[in-house]
Each structure stands twice: as C-alpha cells, then as structure tokens.
Amino acid sequence: MGAIDLKQLLESQSLERCPFPIPVGWYFIDYCDTLKPGEMRNVFVFDQEWVLFRTESGKPGMSDPYCPHLGAHMGHGGKVCGEHLRCPFHHWEYDTAGWCKSIPYAKVTPPIVKKQAILRTLPMVEKYGMMWAWYHPQCEAPSFELPYIPEMEDATGYAGTRRGSWTADTCIQEIAENGVDVAHLKFLHNAPMIPPVEATYDGPVMTLNIGKGYIIGKAYGPGLNVMRFNQHGVTATMISYSVPVSKEKTQMNMSFRHVDYAQGTPELAASKKIIDHMIGAAEGEESAGFESVDFIVWNNKKYRPNPLLCDGDGPVLPFRKWFKQFYPGFENSTKI
C-alpha cells in the first residue's frame, strides 16, 4: 500500500468558496422604467456601492459614490443637475463619463480635470428594456457588444411577460458552470439521461448545444445567456442576466419569451409548458428545474480548481479556460 495522498484528503481545508474576482463583462443593472430622468439611487453590485442616475435628457449613469474632491458620498444628498451628477458637499459636477464639468468656485481648473475623467463611471447601454453596465477592474472600455435578441427586441413577433429574480450565495462562474456539467442534469435534476453537450467558444461568446438541439444556449460574457429550448417544433427562450452582487453573491434574473401564438393554440400551451420546465418541474414531469435543486448545491459548495473528473462528466475544463479571459490579471492564478 502506498503512502496516503494527503493533498487529496486535506485540500478542501484551504479552498475558498469563491476565489474569483468580479469578472469583466456587461451586466444587467435594472429595468429602464425603474429610473426616470433626474432620479438617482444607490445600488450595490460588483462588490461595492454605486450611484445610479439618469440625466434630465434621459442618459443613464453609474458612478463610484465618492467625490474625487473630498470624498463625499454623492448618493446621499447629491442630485442630478441637467446632464450632471452634483456632489452635495461643494457642488462639483460630473457627467456620465466621469469628467468633472464644474467646480463652481475655482479660478483655475486643476489640469487633470481637463486631461481625463476623474470619477470612475461605468459605460452603460439600454437594451432589451434594461440598463446594462460594463464592468472592468482596470476601467477598460467595452471589448464586445450586447447582441440583438429578437425575442426581446422584435416588437411584433414575440410575447411573454414572465420573469423572475433569484439570489444565489455563490459567484457567477459557479452558476454558469452547470451549463457544461451535463451529468448533474441526470442526478440532481432527475433528467432521464445524461444529455450530450457540445460547447464551442468564440472570444467572449460560448455556444452550448445540449441534447442535440434540445437546448441551444449562447453566453455573451458572464452576464448574459440566451437559451432556446426546442421541443415538438416549438421554441421558448430563457434570457438569463445575472449580476455579481459581491464575490460570493449573485443575483440571477431571467425573462421568458415565446413566439406570439394565438390564444388557445396548442403551440401556446406547449411554449408555456417549456417555460414551466425551465424553472421548476412542469406538470406531469419528474425532472426538476433549477429553482428546486441547484441552490442547495451552489449556496454551500467550494470551488475546486483541481476537480476530480471522470468519464461521462461534461467539458468543465474548457469552460473554465474560456471563463478565465474575464479575470484579467489572474492569468497565472492557481486558485482559479
């Protein structure tokens, strides 16, 4: 008998639940209609607080709360003035790109104010009726764009108002990894079999084909997944837009859409049943959607950077390699 491999036995003691930084990407912040021109509020995402505001002309902005001047929290007592966010302390004003546009009492503008943005803000776009922010730890500009999603953007062809929000006590990569971990679908979700999966990677986009066309999923960075479920000639779509609240907490948001079939048609009923199936067990089914079974695992597991995989497991390691691109500066980390 050989010596005991203590590393194997003791490794979990030194593992972290979520050893990852906040990944680079576009993330859902809120629905557009929750923020009117001139409004601002504090939001907590990406492991810190931010001031979310909308200018009088309607442009959304999201800034670090602390004024570069003397550090006042602009989300407590500050206000939107025209196109700017104004600090309550000395009325310094900033635009949505973080440039200081007014220091009401200075005779001389500090040179750096003319040279660069002095307040950290996040690039934002409004798409799918939602506000999205680009997070990059070194404040780099967006390196990819959000895609056209007909189910969300074609005003005539699609319907479905169902949407939901769930909080998971884990990081976004751990949640996304379940997409390639097809073996868990049989054992945790009670699917009739382990479905085959093909994952292909193209820059920030991952395409998953689960069950030979049953689910075609596309991930656009860590913050957006579009999964189309195909059954009996009917397609229903789950648009998933998760946002890292902190390094160990993720808000999972989803919208469910389907083709705008007429009331009473079997296609409409089939579409709705597929959507039921995405979330929980649909009527007459034994298998479980994510809501009933995934959280107990996510909320308690530790990430193993050196997992013990066996034949029959899905392509977990290529997924992890793909995901690593969203952690600039951590290329050589052994923890992730």
Added chain:
Amino acid sequence: MAVVRVTGRDGAERALEATGGCALMDTLRDAGTGIDGTCGGMMSCGTCHVYVDPAWSDRLAPKSEDEQMMLDAIGELVELRPSSRLSCQIAVTDALDGLKVEIAPPV
C-alpha cells in the same frame, strides 16, 4: 540644511532655513510668505508659484508635464516667466543652499 533667499510680494528679501527632504513649498507656506500650497503637492491648485532666480533654473530638476500644465493653467491669471516653478515640485537638498526665489502673485 539649505538656506534659501526669498523675495516676498512686498519686495523684501528674507533668508529661510529650508527643511531637507521636504518640498520648498512647505517651508514657504510655514514661513508665512503668502504661499498657500493648498493641494499639498498634487499640482492641482497652482498656489505655490515662484519665480526662480534664472541663475538657479538649470540647477533644479526639470519640470514634469503635469507641472507645466498647472503653470499653463494659472498663466491666464498671473504672469509666467521662463523660470516659473511650482515650489511643491522643488525637493530641498543641501545642494540648494543659496537658492534664490521670488514669490509670484496669488492666483
């Protein structure tokens, strides 16, 4: 230790003992010469402007781009000379013993 000869805004000349390892601005501010040094050396306020005696200009470390930008910014309000410097960017060493500067007008 360096003794710096300072011509004030009133034209009077004083000799000040400048503290080694600090910025000249600190000595000028603490001696009540009218130098404010509001930003503490960040080159964002322009309130420590001095005219260095031309004989000494070349003996100081050269201006950075940021210092030049701050000088340019105050140039609309006060006279600039080729020997204009921000005294927060002049590090005091023994080699500066005998340095002559004139306090520039306030912005």
